[in-house]
Amino acid sequence: MIAELGHFSLILALGLAVALTVIPAVGVYQSRPLLMNMSGSLSAGLFVFVFISICCLANSFLTDDFSVDYVARNSNTSLPMQYKISAIWGAHEGSFLLWILVMAGWTLAVSVFSEQLTTDMRARVLSVLGVLTVGFLLFILLTSNPFDRTLPVFPMEGSDLNPLLQDFGLIVHPPMLYMGYVGFAVPFAFAIATLSTGQLDSAWARWSRPWTNVAWAFLTVGITLGSWWAYYELGWGGWWFWDAVENASFMPWLIGTALVHSLAASEKRGVLKSWTVLLAIFAFSFSLLGAFLVRSGVLTSVHSFAVDPERGMYILIFLVLVVGGSLTLFAFKASKIESTADFKASSREAMLLINNLLLVVASAAVLLGTIYPLFYEAMNDGLKISVGPPYFNKVFVPIVMMLFVAMAISPVSRWKKTSTERLLKSQVIPFVSALVMVTMAVIVFAKSIEIVVIFVNTIAVWIIISLGRDLYQKVQHKKAKIQSLFKQSMSYYGMLLGHFGIAISIIGVVSTVYFSEEKDVRLEPGDSLTLSAYHFKLNKMLRVEGPNYLADQAEIEVRKGGDFVAILRPEKRFYPGAENTMTEADIEVGLFRDLFVALGEPLDNGAWAVRVHYKPFVRWIWFGGMFIALGGFLTVLDRRYRVKASRKVTETVLVGTAV
């Protein structure tokens, strides 16, 4: 009964989404504010019904209602409570319901925080979000209903959630990722709405910017969590695989990063406007492409959901309609967009343009590598290929290196015009000091001269020095230096933090890649091995029992130069419900190095295959990601996004005094 209620709520939500698409649009067409303003309550209604629906699914999970097929496939009576909740988005149908909830949430947020918008603009934006929601709801209702029953014969016990997903990372990773993916629908809707009016002014960029930054920050969090989760949960210490599904989240992030920067230029200087609109369209299109790649099963990936051509076809058609429709609109309207300002080759605008070109080229390279197997198969009579990580490293790395150099230089550049000579001269001291510092650090701590490590880390430190100097120069000539620190805008601090995060991640990536050590060995209890400066000894093997699994647990003692470091307890778990085996690594975490131990398989004589990693600076990759996201969130607190709202208050006050 509850499940049917959930299904019914979804159908009602579809009705409301159709209304949200049509009614405000008619209102705009006939200039009737009453109809336009209905968009607010329709968005609220839409959110409420989708929320009821997901609560119903949660209820089915918590009450172990295995007559619901989705619950029977992804839960089990002995599954711990928190995983019963996260199992809602543990597989295709439920995760798409979460996707729709997030979509309805963004729509509601736009309708609530839209005091700055004109009634007309608000109606247009919400109508575009409405039509997208219609597409998503039709998809779930027609092809992926999570409320399908298994009646009349239903199982007494569920087949359990995939053990890989029984983990904290998977509780938070998908919601964050979807906040990002779906969040790009908002700048997309702003772009389409503005194109439909034919007037593209800087106000549009100011409206889109906070939304874009927040969506992008969420996506950053999602990707960072995903990488961290893959590192400790997939069991083998890798943190990025250039896997098709990872790329599917990375491409919208790259385009989103370009969008975040070009919106800055569009808002501040009124330049690159049509380009920015195009990026907004592509950022969301890449999100949809990601959904297609993940949910259609056309590509080989460890993340793919079960293969289902029908679903893939639906998303593909939806994708074609969205991209085709918006690009057609763009083609007709974009010629009317005029850029008002001009800029010189080494101005800040030009730096942002370089950033954009490099990011777009980088995402094109990733896209090519990701979907090339599809083309190859189509052109070569079904011959299957895969594109290996070396391709991505070879193509992607040089592009981002150029990007990082531009990043180090850019804080010095000014709007409109910057003297190229001054720009280059100002970089000599930061670059040389970065080079000296990094070379010394590498020689002292790593006791080797790795040219690549020195080169890349120098760029990272150069970026940090440039940022620090820029902040110093901003307050240098002020009398009250500390107070003037507080007077800098929040979006400036957001930029500092975001770029700082990138530098931290760069250091993490290059140090991990070049200085990691790993060994796969056969260990009997009592055996030991040495890796880097660490000594690992397998004391004994234990049998332990979890709530819904049995496990072999190793007790491994780690020492460094005779001093005790840690006891690590990696496990090999067996989940009877899903008849699945899972590797649970154990990690000794540190700011400068991780020690990672995972169990392979049992061998004869009580021996086990054991993998041991020494991973220097690996945490920095994710710390950097968190700084970047924090920077994105910080920009939203900028005062200027609230300017109009407060001006309204002043007006009211004035009117009040006049009366």
Add this chain to the structure above:
Amino acid sequence: MKFGKMKTHRRNRLMLVAFLLIGSGTAVSLTLTALNENINLFYEPQQIVDGEAPIGDLIRAGGMVKAGSVMRSTTDLKVNFVITDMKSAEVNMMYDGILPDLFREGQGVIARGRLDPYGVFVAEEVLAKHDENYMAPELKKMIDAKKAEA
């Protein structure tokens, strides 16, 4: 005066176009080279037996692990096993390392590695089926084809 300005403006634009053309041309050709060097073709056991697969190149091979074929070393992590297409073709595989959790006799695997001159596939990486519902498209296609034949 005005004419002179136009000229500089035009020259700048021409330089920009030339720069873009050269830049994008180099980028595209480098990318395509990298792509062609790093694609891994997939071969079924039958194709390897027939000698269609190149020797010494990085390729991928997939099939079912033959029951009773897994032999481990007693001193290190070296392991030998046979993959089959469930008909006649069989390929010997060699691997040194930890096999994935889902590696089992009778289950599908995909391996990345090189074929040595004796027809033994030396794997650098072995991937097993990810979950009960998911199967790599290559394997699924092969199995479906066999089912259709039977």
